[in-house]
Amino acid sequence: MTEHETDLDAIARDVRIHVFNEAATTGRVPQAPAIAQALGRSEADVRAALHTLAAAKVLILAPNDGNIWAANPFCAVPSGFRVAAAGKHYWGICIWDALGVAAALGSDAVITASCGDCGTSMSLEVRDGQLSRGEGIVHFAIPAHHWWDNIGFT
Amino acid sequence: MLLFRDEEHVDRWCAARDLPRGAILTLEQTWRLADGWYRNKVKSDWRRHTLEETESLLGSIGLTDPFWNLRG
Numbered sequence: 001m002t003e004h005e006t007d008l009d010a011i012a013r014d015v016r017i018h019v020f021n022e023a024a025t026t027g028r029v030p031q032a033p034a035i036a037q038a039l040g041r042s043e044a045d046v047r048a049a050l051h052t053l054a055a056a057k058v059l060i061l062a063p064n065d066g067n068i069w070a071a072n073p074f075c076a077v078p079s080g081f082r083v084a085a086a087g088k089h090y091w092g093i094c095i096w097d098a099l100g101v102a103a104a105l106g107s108d109a110v111i112t113a114s115c116g117d118c119g120t121s122m123s124l125e126v127r128d129g130q131l132s133r134g135e136g137i138v139h140f141a142i143p144a145h146h147w148w149d150n151i152g153f154t
Numbered sequence: 155m156l157l158f159r160d161e162e163h164v165d166r167w168c169a170a171r172d173l174p175r176g177a178i179l180t181l182e183q184t185w186r187l188a189d190g191w192y193r194n195k196v197k198s199d200w201r202r203h204t205l206e207e208t209e210s211l212l213g214s215i216g217l218t219d220p221f222w223n224l225r226g
Contacts, residue, residue: 020196056202073192095157099185100192116156117163124181131185138184139164140155141176144212145226 012049014039016058019071024105027088029076031067060093069093073100085109095138102126155184177221186215 015035022038023029032050036043047066054061062069068076075081075091081098083090085107092098095113102109103126111124115136124134158164161178168175179187190211194200203211205224212222 016200017198020200024196058202073188073195094155096155096184096188096191099188100195103185103189103192104195106193113157115159115163117158117167120159122157122159126185129189131182134181136157136159136181137161137164138155138179138181139158139167139176140179140221141168141173143176143220144222144224 008045008048008052011039011041011045012052014041015046015049016053019059019068020074020104023071023074023090027090029068029071029074031076070097073097073104080113082112083109084112099124099126099131177217177219179217183215183217187211187217190214 018035018038019030030038032043032046035041035050036046039046050059050061050066050068053059059071060069061067070076070093073092073096075093075097077091079091079093081092081095083092083098083101085102085105090101090105092101092111095111098111098113102111106129107126108128109126111126112121113124114121116139122136125132127133156167158167164178165175191203208224212218212224
């Protein structure tokens with residue numbers, strides 16, 4: 001391992017911890033300029049670290065601008081899977097991740113989503129570490145081994 | 155993965171996209187999957203699950219058929 005690789009690994013670790021802490025405590029996923037400022041690193045270093053983390057499937061980058069799309073389970077942009085928890089609002093890219101927000105926070109949560117077919121609004125609730133209320137079923141369209149072929153459609 | 159009212163809605167969604175039906179989970183299974191997958195994600199000492207750990211998690215909630223095979 002080269003010195004550069006070792007340094008990049010250290011930056012990637014710091015970036016990971018910062019991104020997930022920020023997402024959890026604020027409900028917002030920070031992007032490279034804010035991460036760089038918070039960590040006192042160059043934006044180029046942070047973007048390199050984000051690519052390292054994306055390659056390791058720790059988070060997901062948007063295909064065009066390289067911004068974080070999801071520090072999964074936390075989605076950086078509004079989606080059809082809204083999570084109200086700890087007095088804040090979060091988003092998941094799918095129902096699995098919406099439930100994952102509650103799990104990652106260790107918090108009670110109310111998830112609002114809609115039927116993928118007819119659009120009827122549906123609600124789930126996590127309380128005291130258990131799924132306390134819910135309706136419906138979940139469909140995985142893509143076999144597990146192929147999830148990362150296109151993580152935006154599973 | 156999406157939420158649906160019931161299996162009839164899943165089948166209609168699949169038919170509209172010319173996709174075969176995938177796997178259907180109960181909400182309880184999905185919650186247990188999410189909890190096992192993401193519980194530690196925010197912790198500073200988080201690490202990815204090993205393949206064996208992931209297989210164990212899937213197996214613990216009854217996801218053992220070929221759809222859930224992670225080894226290709």
